[in-house]
Amino acid sequence: MIVKIAPLSASELQLLLGALKAANANEKVSDSELLAFEKKALKYIADRRRNRIGLGARHIWGNAEEMDLAVLRKIWIEAGKGGVGGISEYRSKRGMFCPIPPISLPSKNPMVVVHSRSDFFDWLFARAVANSQWLLFVKCQLCGKVNLRRRARVESRYCTKKCQKAAGLEKILAGADQIDFEAWLLKQPETLPGRLQMQLARIEKSKSAPRKSLG
Ligand SMILES: [Zn+2]
Numbered sequence: 001m002i003v004k005i006a007p008l009s010a011s012e013l014q015l016l017l018g019a020l021k022a023a024n025a026n027e028k029v030s031d032s033e034l035l036a037f038e039k040k041a042l043k044y045i046a047d048r049r050r051n052r053i054g055l056g057a058r059h060i061w062g063n064a065e066e067m068d069l070a071v072l073r074k075i076w077i078e079a080g081k082g083g084v085g086g087i088s089e090y091r092s093k094r095g096m097f098c099p100i101p102p103i104s105l106p107s108k109n110p111m112v113v114v115h116s117r118s119d120f121f122d123w124l125f126a127r128a129v130a131n132s133q134w135l136l137f138v139k140c141q142l143c144g145k146v147n148l149r150r151r152a153r154v155e156s157r158y159c160t161k162k163c164q165k166a167a168g169l170e171k172i173l174a175g176a177d178q179i180d181f182e183a184w185l186l187k188q189p190e191t192l193p194g195r196l197q198m199q200l201a202r203i204e205k206s207k208s209a210p211r212k213s214l215g
Contacts, residue, residue: 001106001108002108003103003105003107003108003110004108004109005126005127005130005131006109006127006131007127007128007130007131007133008124008127008128008131008133012044012124012127013128013133013136013148014148015040015041015044015124016124016125016128016137017137017146017147017148018037018040018041019037019041019076019079019080019083019120019121019124019125020080020083020084020087020137020146021033021037021145021146022034022037022073022076022077022080023076023077023078023079023080023081023083023084023121024080024084024139024144024145024146025077025081025084026139026144026145027144027145027146031069034069034072034073034076035064035069037076038064038072041117041120045114045120048111052109052110052111052112053111053112053113053114053123054111054112054113054114055113055114055115056102056113056114056115056119058115059114059115059116060115060116061115061116061117075117075118076117076121078118079116079117079118079120079121079122080121080125082125083121083125083134084139084146086125086129086134087134087135087137087138087139087146088139088141091134091135091154091156092154094132094154095129096129098122098125098126098129098130099122099126100112100122100123100126101113101114101115101119101122101123132152133152134152135152135153135154135156136148136149136150136151136152137149138156138157138158138159139159140157140158140159140160140163141157141158141167142158142159142163142166142167142170143159143163145159146159147159147160173200
């Protein structure tokens with residue numbers, strides 16, 4: 001039989017974004033964000049018929065309200081760190097090996113049973129990989145945050161247009177001696193990010209320093 005691994009809906013993509021953010025060590029989500037995400041995940045599981053998901057009888061989910069938040073944070077990091085690594089390391093390979101929790105067979109559109117946050121993450125992530133939606137997620141090479149982009153691209157590397165632009169500026173600044181900065185700067189509609197301004201100031205300073213005479 002042919003089993004269907006359905007693509008994620010828009011709200012499921014948001015749920016996976018929450019899970020990836022909670023698992024991203026470079027992006028410490030606030031305690032309230034973490035708890036709000038936890039609630040969202042449980043609400044999703046509670047709607048078992050619609051979402052074709054259930055909590056297994058021997059689950060080890062535990063009540064977040066009775067848990068130390070540092071522990072909860074660690075569990076979500078463990079659950080999703082493979083996915084966070086995957087969206088940066090495997091995107092050029094266009095796929096990866098994905099564990100999936102138990103699914104009901106035989107069924108063309110099987111239900112899934114999750115026993116832990118790790119199972120929960122695996123299921124959403126596997127569905128995203130199966131349908132190339134994981135490429136919508138990017139771990140930013142500039143700021144380290146995870147985000148959901150509008151289009152799925154293998155070559156995406158930045159979380160937002162802003163970071164993409166800032167990274168472009170850094171590249172240009174790295175080759176600073178070859179271009180006319182003043183002319184280029186006048187064309188920029190926005191103010192430069194702080195660290196680029198500092199870099200620019202350094203370059204300007206070195207330009208205006210008197211040159212050593214030859215001989
Ligand atoms: Zn970024």
